Amino acid sequence: MTDRASPETTPAHSGAKSLQRLTQFARDMGHITNLSVIAERIFSELSEVTRYQQGSLYLIERERERFRRLIAQGAAHTASTPPTVPLDHPLIHQLAQHQQILDRSTGAHGSHSKATHELPSTILESLCTNLAIPLVNRGRMVAFVLLHSEPLPDRSDPESLELLTATAQSAANALDSILVYEDLHQSQTLMRRTDRLRSLEIIAGGFAHEIRNPLTSIKTFIQLAPERKDDTEFIHDFSKIVLDDVHRIERLIQEILDYARYMEPKLTDEDLNDLVSSCLYFIDVKADSRGIKIEKELASELPRVMLDRQQIKQVLLNLLLNAMDAIGERGGALRVRTTKLMKPEGNAWVQIEIEDTGQGISAANLEHIFDPFFTTKHTSGENEGTGLGLTIAHQIIREHQGEIQVQSTEGIGTTFRINLPALA
Numbered sequence: 001m002t003d004r005a006s007p008e009t010t011p012a013h014s015g016a017k018s019l020q021r022l023t024q025f026a027r028d029m030g031h032i033t034n035l036s037v038i039a040e041r042i043f044s045e046l047s048e049v050t051r052y053q054q055g056s057l058y059l060i061e062r063e064r065e066r067f068r069r070l071i072a073q074g075a076a077h078t079a080s081t082p083p084t085v086p087l088d089h090p091l092i093h094q095l096a097q098h099q100q101i102l103d104r105s106t107g108a109h110g111s112h113s114k115a116t117h118e119l120p121s122t123i124l125e126s127l128c129t130n131l132a133i134p135l136v137n138r139g140r141m142v143a144f145v146l147l148h149s150e151p152l153p154d155r156s157d158p159e160s161l162e163l164l165t166a167t168a169q170s171a172a173n174a175l176d177s178i179l180v181y182e183d184l185h186q187s188q189t190l191m192r193r194t195d196r197l198r199s200l201e202i203i204a205g206g207f208a209h210e211i212r213n214p215l216t217s218i219k220t221f222i223q224l225a226p227e228r229k230d231d232t233e234f235i236h237d238f239s240k241i242v243l244d245d246v247h248r249i250e251r252l253i254q255e256i257l258d259y260a261r262y263m264e265p266k267l268t269d270e271d272l273n274d275l276v277s278s279c280l281y282f283i284d285v286k287a288d289s290r291g292i293k294i295e296k297e298l299a300s301e302l303p304r305v306m307l308d309r310q311q312i313k314q315v316l317l318n319l320l321l322n323a324m325d326a327i328g329e330r331g332g333a334l335r336v337r338t339t340k341l342m343k344p345e346g347n348a349w350v351q352i353e354i355e356d357t358g359q360g361i362s363a364a365n366l367e368h369i370f371d372p373f374f375t376t377k378h379t380s381g382e383n384e385g386t387g388l389g390l391t392i393a394h395q396i397i398r399e400h401q402g403e404i405q406v407q408s409t410e411g412i413g414t415t416f417r418i419n420l421p422a423l424a
């Protein structure tokens, strides 16, 4: 925390103390990435530097063309200031135009202008404010702070205005970076959502196409059944086919619902090794009964990852089940490995590899495995594929800002790799 001198004994803005204070403040600004935390810190700094106890901080809301009050302190001041201030308010005009501190007690505009403005002091008075500090970065006012005190503290120190101006500059700079970052994040979220809707559209189209065949066979059966009701062989064979078709439609519906349920991933701080182990636990019995040997190589000291536990589990299970399908009844090995990766830019990532000794994927099929409804599992019954597993896996990994890659040799086996950005 800041080393705060008591105002009674040492003025906050005397000489070396000012510089030290400003340095500490600028350093704090560089470390804080949370908007409300940074707003608190800026407000408390400005109110300590000026020794004005009451006040408020307003932040720009660009898309709504107004400033919104984030912080308010002191009952009298709070009661006289509105929660939002539109961009065409006279105070905003004053602050944005001159980009200087307005001080009602001296009636002056910052240190350089000696001009007295009737208007600003009236505006300030109506807002129960002595001091209005614009926070301007790159020529744009991103926020402003109003301060008030009764009675006025002694602010005769000539350095005080300079300290205040420098503090405001540092604050504006930090706030602006956070706002830019938030805008970027928002547009990315929007883009991801659009992407998802588009692929949902493709899936819905594919779904309609996929259920047409089973529906046709069910319809045919119903139409033929009355006249063939005594043909036991027909009834027996056809009802089996129809039941399979019904199962297929049910599975498709389930997968569509699973997919549609995912909106934004709910990210929590997780240990991937832990997640991998819990998925392997699920498939252990099935693997064992099929003579599949599971090898687990989990990196020690794997960095943690922000992820949606349910979604990543679904991805891993999809890949593990695919690998087991590819190995089939012949027996084989399934290796799961986690490692820490360093990207060239210096960011840490975590990689999960799922390698099988199954039948592999032909070059022609490899291009299509992520397509909705692409499947080579046409055997009827429980094991029939829907071709949505990898589509969904791909989508989930994308939403986690990660990557999914595949490498395969027919007759040898397949390796899937998932890379996810790590926390450190």
Ligand SMILES: Nc1ncnc2c1ncn2[C@@H]1O[C@H](COP(=O)(O)OP(=O)(O)O)[C@@H](O)[C@H]1O
Residues within 6 Å of the ligand: 318, 322, 323, 326, 356, 358, 359, 360, 361, 365, 369, 370, 374, 375, 376, 377, 384, 385, 386, 387, 388, 389, 390, 391, 414
């Ligand atoms: N590990 C693997 N080995 C061989 N082929 C695979 C593997 N994983 C996926 N595939 C191929 O990709 C296709 C699509 O997989 P997926 O989207 O999970 O749908 P499904 O499993 O329902 O067929 C599979 O039908 C299969 O041909």
Ligand SMILES: [Mg+2]
Residues within 6 Å of the ligand: 318, 321, 322, 385, 389, 390
């Ligand atoms: Mg699958």
